Amino acid sequence: MDPLTRLYPLPESSCCSFENYNLTTEWLLNQTNHRPKVAVICGSGLGLLADVATDKKIFRYQDIPNFPVSTVAGHEGCLVFGMIEDTPCVFMQGHFHLYEGYSLCQVTFPVRIFKLMGVETVLVTNASGGICPDFKVGDIMIMKDHINLPGFAGQHPLCGPNDERFGIRFPCMSDAYSKDLRRLTLDIVSELGCSNYVREGVYCMVSGPNFETIAEARMLRILGCDSVGMSTVPEVTVAKHCGLRVLGLSLITNKVSLDYSREEKVNHEEVLEISKMRTEVLQKLATMIITRCQQQSINTH
Template identity: 85%
Template sequence: MHTKGSCCCCSFEDYKLTTEWLLNQTSHRPKVAVICGSGLGLLADGASNKQTFRYQDIPNFPVSTVAGHEGCLVFGTIEDTPCVFMQGLFHLYEGYSLCQVTFPVRIFKLMGVDSVLVTNASGGICPDFKVGDIMIIKDHVNLPGFAGQHPLCGPNDERFGIRFPCMSDAYSKDLRTLAWDVSVELGCRDVLREGVYCMVSGPNFETIAEARMLLILGCDSVGMSIVPEVTVAKHCGLRVLGLSLITNKVSLDYSREEKVNHEEVLEITQMRAEVLQRLVTALVHRCQQHPDNTH
């Protein structure tokens, strides 16, 4: 499915075909979808009655090409909540169009999902953040979108959402509050933060000048994913909660010697694996019992 361009290259028939194929292959009818970023596929370990499909076996589905992204769609249940996990997501820098990057989100919508939990790894810009912190995303800055790389470019399909969706409440306030409450119950409140996430297209990590600019703009962390998925989820009327694991400190100082690398990112995800899994498992179960008054 590698194609170039920012306009939609996927038809409603493509979405419908994939959805019907999955519904025919599994008896699971998920209400919550979890999108797992770099090294976070283990979040699906908390589910029971699992059924797994490789991306390459699903009609029209893109395929993950980045280390740390297993490339599987895992259906299962947590307590009594039916859910689906994306073990690996897709990126602009892999050569995919934003239509393809966000393809699974519209499949989830057609399958009956009403809440999406997105997770990823990001670099900490806020000086108060530490490596290993988990940031609840309260808002985002879509830098590719400023340049016209936007998943809603092209003709709008009213079957999914309106032409001009509001994004001021992209991340559910009620689900963010729930995340704080759950963290207290699980005893991991001390590693949680809340902040603004910025998406860049990648694949290179940021220059010091770019990092300083993002700090001035009010960004607390920076990464290369999830904003297109969040945008499409909001367009589809889904509730969204975002969690970003701070895997490195973004350099703001020219005298600093450390250099970030992808292996370091994966190591930190392993370090926080247990905490993240417990948090996500509790949130998947609880979010269905927690109506969103702002939705």
């Protein structure tokens, strides 16, 4: 072994080699005839978004080479290929988190697989706590931007050697969330008559697994965060790095306490319950977005 490699082992975030990505991609391409154009990453309790797909082929994460497995309730741990009308899609029923002990390379592993499979657009969904005082439980927040709090501290999926086959060393993130897809979503929302509970806002990622203290929540509000969760930002960053078009929908499952006198305590069961409550509308919304974005074939990333 090269003595330098021994002294300075590669950082965890560069644990996946191009060969790892290729192997998994080839394996999936050999196991299914589906060639997805849109990937949907389903957050806590939102795996049912895959139910509306037809002609499904399902893989359990544990059976896919190199894939991490889901360890959190509300994350089924299945990769579902299927059609939404004429659009070939792939759904992740459950995604991965830093707090599960995964490296950010593992957390974002599926995104690069999707890229290599030919996916062009990623729809990420998650559950988050509302910080913006106007937000109500059950609101759907179209992600306009994000704050990568772990990234500020060096927990960033693109740290480590840059593989130019995926993207450039210093990617721009000022347009992480496609403006065209956000506009399309707003149009669909108004057609569906659900504008009264759809918002736009800034999502902040924290590592978790604890929910926020009141002082932390107040700090996040001052920083300009509208909602907070423990996922999504690494996947979006890697998706943007490799040229995928991204739309993010965050379901506000609880209000984050900003006040010491507030008695309510957030818990994961409540998060899953609210996700279930909004499944139907999110299914409808996702279906329309997928169908229309393919029809319109918007080009800007």
